[in-house]
Amino acid sequence: MGYPWPFPGRPPKHDLSTWTVTDDWPHPVPVTEAEIEVFEQWFGDIFDELFGSKG
Numbered sequence: 001m002g003y004p005w006p007f008p009g010r011p012p013k014h015d016l017s018t019w020t021v022t023d024d025w026p027h028p029v030p031v032t033e034a035e036i037e038v039f040e041q042w043f044g045d046i047f048d049e050l051f052g053s054k055g
Contacts, residue, residue, distance in 0.1 A: 040047065
């Protein structure tokens with residue numbers, strides 16, 4: 001790993017350099033009304049600060 005022991009965290013169980021990341025999500029990503037409501041409930045104050053309130 002190139003670092004003397006101990007190093008922070010657990011050592012990886014797999015060689016991460018061989019992993020492949022694939023983006024196979026549809027575009028646009030479908031979002032349900034329930035998911036939007038959860039985000040508005042938890043992050044509504046931040047959204048209002050960033051984008052302005054509904055009014």
